[in-house]
Structure formats: structure tokens, C-alpha cells
Amino acid sequence: MLGAIATDPVQSSPSVAPLLMCRRLQARLFEGLGPPVPWNRTTYTGLVILVVLWAARMYATWATWGNLTIDGGHEMYVPAVLSEGKMLYRDIWWQYTPLSVYLNAYLFRLFGENLNVLYWAGSLSALASALLLYAAGMRLSSWLAGWTTAAIVIIQAFNPYIFCFPLPYSFAAVYGCLAACLFVLFALLAARSDKWIWTFGAASTAALALLDKLEFGAACYATLLVLIAARCIQQHSWKRIGRDLLAILPGAAVCGLVAYWMISIRGVEFITQENIISWPTTYYMKTYGKMWLAATGFAINGPALGQAALRTALVAAVFAEICMVLRRARSERRAIFTLTLVVVAVACVIGVWRPQAETLFRSIFLPQDMVLYVVIAALAACWYFWEERTETALAAALLLTFSALLAFRILLGMNVSDYPIYYNGPVILGFLLLAPSLLPRSARSPRAAVQRQFLICSVCLTAAVLHISVFPKRKDLVPLTTSRGTIRVSKLMAERYRLAIAFMKEKAARGEAVLSLPEDTSLYFLSGTYCPTRVFMFVPGLLVPGKMTDELIAEIERAPVRYLIWSNRTFWEMGAPNFGTDFDRPLGDYLRAHYRFVRPLAPPPMGEWDAGIYERRPDSELPDKIAANH
Numbered sequence: 001m002l003g004a005i006a007t008d009p010v011q012s013s014p015s016v017a018p019l020l021m022c023r024r025l026q027a028r029l030f031e032g033l034g035p036p037v038p039w040n041r042t043t044y045t046g047l048v049i050l051v052v053l054w055a056a057r058m059y060a061t062w063a064t065w066g067n068l069t070i071d072g073g074h075e076m077y078v079p080a081v082l083s084e085g086k087m088l089y090r091d092i093w094w095q096y097t098p099l100s101v102y103l104n105a106y107l108f109r110l111f112g113e114n115l116n117v118l119y120w121a122g123s124l125s126a127l128a129s130a131l132l133l134y135a136a137g138m139r140l141s142s143w144l145a146g147w148t149t150a151a152i153v154i155i156q157a158f159n160p161y162i163f164c165f166p167l168p169y170s171f172a173a174v175y176g177c178l179a180a181c182l183f184v185l186f187a188l189l190a191a192r193s194d195k196w197i198w199t200f201g202a203a204s205t206a207a208l209a210l211l212d213k214l215e216f217g218a219a220c221y222a223t224l225l226v227l228i229a230a231r232c233i234q235q236h237s238w239k240r241i242g243r244d245l246l247a248i249l250p251g252a253a254v255c256g257l258v259a260y261w262m263i264s265i266r267g268v269e270f271i272t273q274e275n276i277i278s279w280p281t282t283y284y285m286k287t288y289g290k291m292w293l294a295a296t297g298f299a300i301n302g303p304a305l306g307q308a309a310l311r312t313a314l315v316a317a318v319f320a321e322i323c324m325v326l327r328r329a330r331s332e333r334r335a336i337f338t339l340t341l342v343v344v345a346v347a348c349v350i351g352v353w354r355p356q357a358e359t360l361f362r363s364i365f366l367p368q369d370m371v372l373y374v375v376i377a378a379l380a381a382c383w384y385f386w387e388e389r390t391e392t393a394l395a396a397a398l399l400l401t402f403s404a405l406l407a408f409r410i411l412l413g414m415n416v417s418d419y420p421i422y423y424n425g426p427v428i429l430g431f432l433l434l435a436p437s438l439l440p441r442s443a444r445s446p447r448a449a450v451q452r453q454f455l456i457c458s459v460c461l462t463a464a465v466l467h468i469s470v471f472p473k474r475k476d477l478v479p480l481t482t483s484r485g486t487i488r489v490s491k492l493m494a495e496r497y498r499l500a501i502a503f504m505k506e507k508a509a510r511g512e513a514v515l516s517l518p519e520d521t522s523l524y525f526l527s528g529t530y531c532p533t534r535v536f537m538f539v540p541g542l543l544v545p546g547k548m549t550d551e552l553i554a555e556i557e558r559a560p561v562r563y564l565i566w567s568n569r570t571f572w573e574m575g576a577p578n579f580g581t582d583f584d585r586p587l588g589d590y591l592r593a594h595y596r597f598v599r600p601l602a603p604p605p606m607g608e609w610d611a612g613i614y615e616r617r618p619d620s621e622l623p624d625k626i627a628a629n630h
Contacts, residue, residue: 029377030384032437032449033392034141036192043138046147050134053151054127057158063119063488064160064477066167068497069569069609073521074537075171076484079104080113080525090265093535095277095542098258099211100172113525115167115485122166125178126157132181133425137433139188140395144450145432148457152464153425156416160474163418167487173422176216179209180406183220184399184426190227191395200247202227207251211258214278219405224248226382226401227394234389274548277541284541288574295573297371297413297420308369308412318364319438322455327440336451340458347462358466366463370414374430375404396433403427416464432457482526492607499602500565500611501527512562517591518579519569520611532559540574540583549586556590564595564614593623 037043066072081092082105088094094101104121111117130150137146162169165177186202189195206224210217228244262271277284293299322339329335343365350357367373378400385393403426410420414427436452477488480497489497504514504527513532516523521537524530533555535543543549570577580588595614602610 029380029434029437030393030396032141032453033396033433035392037138037141037143039138043143046143047131047134050130050147050150050154051127054123054130054154057154058123058166061158061160063115063479063486064474065119065122065158065164066487067162068480068487068489068493068522069520069567071162071169071519072167073519073523073525075104075118075167075169076115076525077521077531077536079108081530083108083113087265089262089271089275091534092531093542094275096170096172096213097211097217097276098262099208100170100175100213103175104171113484115487118171119166122164122168122171122174123157125174126154126165129178129181129425130154130157132178132185133429136181136184136188136399136426137429139185139192140399140433142433142453144453144457145429148432148461149425149429151461152416152428153421155464155468156421159417159421159468161417163421165421168422170213172213173419176209176213177422177425179205179212180216180220180402180423181425183209183223184402184429187223187227187398187402188395191398192391196243196247199227199244200250203248204251206248207255210255214276215409216406217255219402222405223398223402227398230385230394230397233386234394274544282541283544288541288576291575293409296418297410298408299412304412308372311363311367311369315364315367323438323440332441332448333451336455340455343459344462347466350466362463362467364463365459366414366416366467368414369412370424370431371404371407371411371427374400374407374427375411377430377434378404399426399433400430403430416467428460432460483528484526490608492605493609496602496607496609496611497523497526503563503565503601503613504529507563513559514563514565515556515561517564517566518584520565520567523565532556532561538579538584538587540571540576543584543587545586549584552587553590560616562616564591565601565611566614567609567611569609596621 066075078088078092078094078101082088082102086092088098088101104118107117107121108114130153133153134143134146134150137143137149140146157165165174168174183202183205186198186205190198190202202220203224206217206220209220228241231244232238232241265271272279273282276282279285280289294304325339326332326335347361350361362368378397381393381397381400385397387393407414407420407423407427410423414420414424416424432453436449436456439452439455441448441452474490476490478491478494479486480489480494482501500520500523504523507514508527508529514529515532516536518538521531524536533552535548535552543552569579571579571583574583576582580591591614594617596617598613598615600610600612
């Protein structure tokens with residue numbers, strides 16, 4: 001079809017020329033995609049290297065993951081409570097769909113309630129995600145792009161903070177990433193095969209993703225609809241649609257049953273307003289949602305798009321310079337090899353002497369707006385499929401469409417740290433597959449294509465390694481060892497947490513309830529005690545004013561809660577730093593009226609984490625009792 005247009009006598013017409021140029025660019029962009037790469041000595045060697053890299057990263061960062069105060073605590077505590085017989089949502093608050101937390105609860109029942117169970121579950125999920133993306137790259141004719149993507153996923157998975165895989169801010173995101181990578185592979189297999197099993201596999205994975213975290217499932221099901229529609233167009237068969245819809249039915253039925261169970265607990269509003277805070281109509285989304293999305297890269301406004309345009313201009317300028325060097329080179333192979341060495345050498349110099357320049361290097365070779373580029377490429381891929389109707393075109397359209405849908409929340413915030421690490425795997429794979437096709441080439445041989453891809457993959461991988469290498473290294477970490485596992489934290493943090501754990505154990509032995517505020521849910525898990533209320537953490541937007549707040553206060557009264565451990569945790573990132581004053585004011589007023597400060601948890605000096613002990617006032621001092629007496 002493209003060849004016919006090229007010979008059409010009207011191609012010189014001004015109205016046809018732009019269309020012709022777009023189609024030529026489109027063909028150029030996807031011409032590198034071809035048949036799957038078979039397993040051989042090279043690809044098996046790549047597999048072994050990925051496993052070794054994973055083992056090295058896990059060993060080097062062991063037990064430094066997560067954060068005792070922020071987020072990680074609920075990933076320890078909630079599965080432990082469920083493994084002991086309590087029901088999610090009804091007995092304990094939860095902000096996602098139920099699969100991830102019930103899976104970890106099952107692992108606790110199987111292997112014991114220990115941090116090592118979480119460490120291994122997250123680490124193995126990282127390895128599996130990486131290997132699935134490696135296989136997906138091979139399905140799209142580039143083991144090198146798949147290998148590089150897998151290596152980046154492994155490198156970013158073991159950051160020593162809450163945005164990691166072994167002890168993350170949310171295991172729902174970890175298992176969602178794993179489901180997304182499995183879905184990509186099933187979708188690519190379905191695009192190249194008429195076997196019903198691959199569509200069924202993709203549909204079942206989509207159901208698992210939806211039961212794990214809503215945005216992962218939504219991206220999977222939307223891509224499934226694209227697959228079904230595309231195959232109907234490709235095969236001109238309504239019967240094909242029936243078969244594909246039949247493959248989706250079992251997973252959809254399971255999702256429906258789980259939704260029915262969730263609603264049966266206390267109704268739709270209880271689930272969508274008082275538990276799953278990412279639901280569009282929740283108090284959290286209405287109050288803090290825009291700020292939260294903007295912080296993760298989803299900011300569609302003039303200033304944000306203007307900055308993206310400037311960053312793109314910088315990337316285009318450097319890319320144009322590379323193209324100029326390759327065009328002028330006598331030997332393309334030698335030029336690519338030289339360019340790769342130069343870029344890697346510059347990266348090493350930056351990493352050693354100018355760590356602050358790492359951001360500039362990464363913004364060029366691992367672009368912050370990569371998701372935006374993939375969105376544009378997805379539109380081009382869908383058009384390419386409409387024109388060509390080939391299996392390869394369909395595979396490219398599915399990968400890029402899914403990547404764009406999955407990573408919408410990091411549209412202008414691509415990174416290899418923080419939230420993006422759970423969403424960027426398919427995006428990086430799509431980028432690495434397509435970017436080399438824009439480089440000039442003197443030859444169209446497979447070897448020449450591999451050389452161009454080697455250049456792009458090398459610089460992207462170097463940018464990822466450089467970013468991770470400039471993370472501040474904590475040399476003052478010491479093991480905090482408890483009956484439920486070990487985690488490495490600062491010396492002062494370990495000392496204070498030991499005191500808090502001992503305090504909670506002592507009071508629990510006396511039958512006295514202790515409530516940790518505003519977060520630090522890990523204290524319950526590490527001390528083997530229980531939160532006396534359904535809601536166990538208090539961050540901006542979680543506790544809905546009115547009915548939910550009143551029910552919580554009633555729970556505190558019924559327990560009754562004798563002590564509070566009130567830490568210095570603040571929430572500047574949400575624009576509401578102080579619990580009880582800047583947010584959750586009614587609860588804060590109640591606590592200040594009913595509890596009095598007794599002593600600091602630990603003597604000075606002040607540390608990164610401190611807390612005070614509060615005790616419930618005697619009945620004679622309570623405001624409601626005083627009012628009743630008068």
C-alpha cells in the first residue's frame with residue numbers, strides 16, 4: 001500500500017505530501033519490528049545475566065527497603081491481621097481491591113508472619129516482571145530491547161525506600177506490575193496466534209490485575225477491547241468476537257463475584273467512599289487528588305506542557321547531533337561503537353565528579369516525557385495497523401496502547417525511582433523498540449539494526465544506572481531485630497522503635513489498648529499487637545468528615561484506648577503537614593480533649609523520628625463528663 005502511494009502521480013500535490021510524509025515516517029518507525037527471536041545461546045546468556053544482576057541487587061540492598069513510618073507498615077500489618085481471621089474492609093480499612101493483601105496473608109499463613117516473607121515475595125515479583133518483559137522484547141524481534149528493559153526494571157526495583165519491590169509503599173503496585181508484564185506477553189502471543197488460550201490468558205491476567213489495583217485492571221481490559229476489535233477488522237469475522245468475549249467471561253465473572261462480596265459487607269458507599277480512596281468521587285480525590293496526580297506526573301496544563309516542550313527540544317537537539325555524526329561517519333559500526341563509549345565515559349565522569357549533572361544526563365537519554373512519546377507512538381501504531389492489518393502491526397499497537405493506558409499517571413514524570421517504577425516497564429520497552437529506527441543507517445541488514453539498537457539501549461541503561469548510583473548511601477544503618485524479622489534503619493530510629501515496641505507489648509500484656517498516630521502502622525506488626533480501631537493510619541484525605549469520623553471516635557471509646565503514641569510524622573507533600581490541625585481536625589480536637597501528654601517516648605537528642613506518650617484523662621477531667629455534672 002505504501003509502495004503504491006509512493007508511485008502515485010498525485011504525490012506531488014501539496015495536500016497529499018504531508019500524508020505521504022507521515023506514512024513514510026510511520027513505516028520507518030515500525031520497520032524494525034519483525035518475527036520473534038528464538039531462544040539460543042545468546043538469549044539464554046542474557047537470561048542468566050539478568051538473574052545474576054537480580055541476586056546482586058537484592059544482596060547489596062538486603063533489608064534496607066521500605067520505611068517504618070510511611071506506608072510500609074500497612075503492608076506488614078494488614079496481611080498479618082487477615083491471616084489471623086479478620087475480614088478486609090469490615091474489620092480493617094483497605095484502600096485497594098483485595099487480591100494483593102489476601103495473597104500476602106496466605107503467604108504469612110504458609111511461611112509465618114515475618115518480614116522475610118514480604119522481602120522474598122517482592123523480590124521474586126521483580127525478577128518475574130523483568131523476565132516477562134525480556135520475553136516480550138523477544139516476541140517483538142529484539143532481545144536486546146527486552147534485555148535492557150528487564151535490567152532497568154531490576155535495577156530500579158531495589159531502591160532503599162518505599163518505592164521498591166521487596167517492601168514497597170503498596171504490594172498492590174508490585175503485583176500489579178507483575179500482572180501488567182504477564183498481560184503484555186499474553187497479548188503479544190494472542191496478536192500472532194489464533195489460539196484461544198492466549199486470549200484467555202490475557203483476559204484472566206486482566207481480571208487478576210483488576211482485583212489487585214484498579215488502574216492496572218482498567219488498562220488491561222481496555223487493551224483487550226482493542227485486541228478484540230482489531231482481530232475482528234483483521235479477520236472480518238463476527239464469530240471471532242464471540243470466541244474472544246467467551247475467553248473474557250470467566251475472569252469477568254470472578255471480578256463480579258468479588259465486587260458482590262465487597263458490596264455485601266456494608267454497601268457500595270462504604271467501599272467506594274470509606275475504603276478505596278482512589279475512587280473518583282471520594283473525599284480524598286476531591287480534596288487532594290489533583291495535587292497527588294500532579295506530583296506523580298499527570299499535570300495537563302500550559303506550564304507543564306511548556307516545560308515538556310523544552311525538554312523535548314533538548315532531547316531532539318542531542319538526537320539530531322547523534323544523527324549528524326552517524327551520517328558523516330565512514331563506518332557506521334565504528335561510529336556507533338565510538339559514540340557508545342563516549343556517552344558511557346561521560347556518564348562515569350558525571351557520576352564521580354558532578355552528581356548534580358545526573359538529572360540533565362537522564363533527561364536526555366531516559367526522557368522524563370517518555371510516556372508522552374509512547375502515547376503519540378501508540379496513535380501511530382493504531383493507524384499503521386489500520387493500513388497494514390499484519391500481526392506485527394497489531395503486536396506493536398497492543399504494546400504501545402497498553403503502555404500508554406497503564407502509565408497515564410506518569411505522563412510527564414517518567415523516572416526510574418518513586419511511583420513510576422511500577423508503571424514504566426512496558427513504556428521503556430516500547431521506547432527502546434522504536435527509537436533506533438529514527439537513526440540514519442547506511443545498511444538495512446539485521447546486524448546494522450542491532451548496532452543502532454545497541455547504541456540506544458546502552459545510553460538508556462547508563463542513565464538508569466547513573467540515577468541509582470547517585471542516591472545517597474546510608475552508612476549509619478543498623479539492624480532493628482524483632483521477633484517478626486529484621487530491617488535496617490538509622491541507629492536513633494532503631495533505639496526509639498525498640499522503646500515503642502516494648503511499650504506496646506507491655507501495655508498489651510496488661511490488656512490496655514495503644515493507638516499509634518498518625519501512621520507508624522509497623523509498630524503493631526513488629527510488636528505483635530493490634531490497632532484498636534478499624535482505621536489504623538491517618539493521612540490527609542483518608543478519614544472522611546462526618547459519619548466515618550464519628551464511627552472512629554465511637555470505636556476509640558468502646559476499646560477503650562488508654563494510650564496514644566503520637567509521632568512527629570508530617571505530610572508536607574500533601575500540603576497539609578500536621579495531623580489533627582491541618583487535616584482531621586475534629587479527631588484531633590477529640591484526642592486533645594480526652595488525652596494528656598505524659599512524657600516523650602525517649603529522652604533527647606531529637607531524631608528523625610520522635611514520639612510522645614499520651615494517656616487518657618480520668619473521667620472527672622473529660623469534657624463530656626464535666627458538662628454532664630454542670
